Amino acid sequence: MSAPSIARTQSGNESARPQAEIPGAGRDEADAMTYSTDDTKNPNNIGDDSAPGWVSGPLWAFEKDAHGDDVIREFVSDDAWKALRKFGSRYGVRIDAETLFEDLHAVPASVVSDDGVEITREGVAEFAAEDCLYDLPDAEDVGADLEANRSRLRAERSQKFRDQQAAKTALAGRGVSASAEFTLTEVERVGGDAGYVRAARTMITRANTEAWALRRRDDERLPIVTAAELLKLGAPVEIIDKLTQVTAADRITAATDLAVECDRFRAAVSRKSRATGTGTDALDAGLMGPDEIENQPPTRYLVGEIVPEASLVHIVAPPSSFKSFFAFDMTCSLAMGIPFGGEHAVPTDGVPVLYVAAEDARGYRDRLAAWRAHNNVDRAAMRDRLHMQSRAVQLGSDEDTAWLAAKVAETGAKFVVVDTQALSTVGLDENSATDQGQVIRSLRAIVSNTGVTVAVVHHAAAGSDTGRGSTAWHGAADTVLRLRRESESTPQFTVKTTKQKNDRQGLIYDFEVVEVEVPGDDNGRVSLCVRAVGAQEAAKVKQQQLTEKDIDVLEIIRDLCARQGGGLTQTQITQAACARGLYKSPTSTQCSDVVSALLNRGYVVDKARRGANGKKIMLADKTPTGGWPEGFDPTPGLLVGRDPVLDPEREEHEMAVRRVLDILARQMDRGGVNDQTTKQTFTDNFAASEHDQIIATAWERWKKDRPGIADIATLYVEPNDSNETDRGDAP
Incomplete structure (x- = not known):
């Protein structure tokens, strides 16, 4: 058993540097201890008429005829x-x-003496002879450490009390403690x-992971939080007021969930402990030089330039x-050697495939029958190919x-x-990156x-090209494919290669x-099959998507923006569309569906400012992919309908710039704010996509002059502007 390195604290030697985790006595405990009669009052100066202030745990074990790795409770008195x-x-x-x-x-020696153990010079010498001596730390140094720890705990308790009082004040009158x-x-x-x-x-x-990792089950936390904790984490009072408090049944469920999470943690640790290396023979076989590297086969594809082999x-x-539908259609195409979607090449002889339908296999009855009918494929031809x-x-x-x-090897599946x-x-x-x-x-x-x-098919994260x-x-x-549907009312969707490890990425395919x-169905049921859409045809399809009603709504948006x-x-x-007779009810959702479709197709844009309640829908300021409808003139809506703050010639634009500068000046006036932080502040206050020109203008002025709050009006009002009450605040 090795001892920690702690300097001896005899008189005249180096001062002790006890480890931070070493427990010891505070001032009260130290006063109660019996020290040496030596003037130095060194608690480690053990003599016939002296007693140490501290003893080491292993030394205590030695005196009890135990070992350092023995459990204390099994050897000491009550x-x-x-x-x-x-x-x-x-x-x-x-x-x-x-x-x-x-x-x-x-x-503390007082604890050891309660166990009937007397520490003497002979005992320490015998312990040292076993090469297991722990130098005893200086009581005052360890006590100082513990006093600091006690101060920290007192501060934590005080903070907890303040949090409780703040929570009581915030929740007063709401019936929630x-x-x-x-x-x-x-x-x-x-x-x-x-x-x-x-x-x-x-x-x-975090609390539970630490408790499980350190094997301290007593420190576990049920998945339950208090109102005070929620307030400290930023939860609005109105939200807390809506929450249902814990019942006895909820507590049992929470304890069950905690036990499940603990089992998952242990399983993850077990899996990690079972992980094995590649092996030296395999590593030696995989070592390559320049010749071997360049002789590696190039990337081959299973489907067009979309899905690589062995990936x-x-x-x-x-x-x-x-x-x-996309994944199943591709699977069937690979099985029969039929170009996927009618356009993307696959191995002409076909390959065995395996489809794991974890969601619901029953729906694939109609899908397979419809796919065979659409591609003129006999069921018998697929028997040894599709699993x-x-x-x-x-x-x-x-x-x-x-x-x-085993099934991949047995069937010879390639997909x-x-x-x-x-x-x-x-x-x-x-x-969890560990679990996944x-x-x-x-x-x-x-x-x-x-x-x-x-x-592997997965749900996308909101607003992202990556999975949830x-x-x-x-x-x-190796490859990440992001599917995006044009709108819920249209059958078009795109596939983007957001990652292609060994080839070009960012390619977009239209489907x-x-x-x-469904063949043989008396009820006339239908299923869906995937068809690829070429680039020119895709633009034509997108242009043809606009119905007469779509164009009517587009004209309403243009005219209202101009007006x-x-x-x-x-x-x-919606109200204008009803007044024109396009819809019967002003509460109809049909008009909002049309507007959503126009947004998705790029004919209109939503210029709502961040945090605003209402939308700011207007015509797109650039020609959509499908082009404007024939005979449609977007000019009035584009010229007159632009947001006034976007027009540098308008007063609203200058007022918005001043508002940005005011935010910067107030923040700098508080001190301790750097340029990047201030820039981030006003980009958070103004949607960058709408106000990038305003932000750029304000930022250039700010970098040049760095005004204070009082200087905003004088610096950024034209010389002939006599309105001294304008302090740069936008309405």
Whole structure:
């Protein structure tokens, strides 16, 4: 057993530098101890008539005929155990039934003496002879450390009290106490994805992860938060007032959820401990020089220039974006050697494929029948090519992934689709790079060992080209395909290669779904098949998407913008459309659907300022991809309907610039704010897409003059402007 390096504190020697975690006594404890009669009052000067102020845990174990790695509770008396627990409670030292002697580098001698142990010079000498001597720390130094720790704990308690009082004040009159408790599930139900919801989950997750990693189950936290904690994390009082407080049943459910999370943590640790290396033979075989590198085969594709061979593909898309139709149609095309969508090349002889329909395999009955009818394929021709698994294969299970690898080898599949990732990773944390990394490694092993391409279908993150949850997938995939539907009312969608590891990325392909009657169905049911749309045809299709009613609404937007000199709200557009007889009711959602379609196709834009309640819909200031409708003149709406703050000749523009400068001046007046922070402040206050010209103008002026609050009016008012009451504040 090795001893920690702690300098001896004899008179005349170097002063002690005890480790930060060494527990010891504070001032009161030190006064109660018996020190040496030596004038130096060195507690380590052990003599016949002296006693040490501190002893080491291993030395205590030695005196008890125990070892340093023995559990203290099993060797000490009840009195000593109570004294030790009291010592730990007083100074914040964790002591429980699993604490070992060697965990305590220093223990008050009074605790040891309660155990009937007398520390003498002979005992220390005998302990040192065993080469296990722990130099005893200076009581005053350790006491100072503990006093600092006590001050920290007092400050934490004071802060907690202040938080409680602030919460009581904020919640006064609402019937909710500061100590009211709510489950995380309830907080997420009401708060959605708000920042305080994420912060609450992070706080609890972090506490539990630390407790499990350090094997301190007593420090676990149920997924429950108090009203005071929510307020401190930024939750509005109005939101807290809507929450339902914890019931006895909720507490049981929360405890169950916590146990499940603990099991997941242990499983993840177990998986990590089982991870094995590649092996020296395999590593030696993989070592290459320049000749071997350049002799590697080039990237080959299974589907056009979209899906490579022997790769891991991530297909991400929002709901209702035809992602399953896209993946299944591609699978069938590869099985039969038919160009995907009628345009993108596949191996002409076809390849065996496997489709894991984790969501619902029943719906594929009609899809397959419609695809065969659309491509004139006999069912018998597909029997040895197309394989479907109607149950989810859990990619976090070693048993399930082994089954998948075996089926790939058995069928000779060259293309496997897992639809969807969420239903195939049940029990794993979608946001955990550790959990998702294990799935990725399992699939990578299958790809490497069999040469198969595995495509995993997943839901897209809101407003992003990556999948929901951990970004480990985007980093590990060879290819990432992002599907985006034109609008919910149209059959068109695009596929963008947001990542292509070994080739060009950012390519966009146009597709659409066409209705196909299901053969032999007396009820006239239809399914959808995917068709590729060429570049010229795509532009033509987009132009043809506008119906007469679409054009009528577009004209209304143009005329209203010109008449009112600014953008429009959805209500204004709907009311005008009803007045023109296009719709019967001003509350109809049909008009809003048309406006949404025009937005998606690029004919109109929404210039709503950040934080504004209403929309600012107006004509797009550039020609849409499909071109303006024949005979439609956008000029009045473009010239007159522009937002006044965008026109440098308008007074509103200058007022907006002054408002930005006012924000900067006020922030700099408070001090401690750098240029980048101030710039970020006013870009947060003004939507960059709408006010980039204003921001640029204000920023150039600011960099040049750096005015104070009082200087705004004098610096940025023209010399002939006599209005001295204008302080630069925009309305």
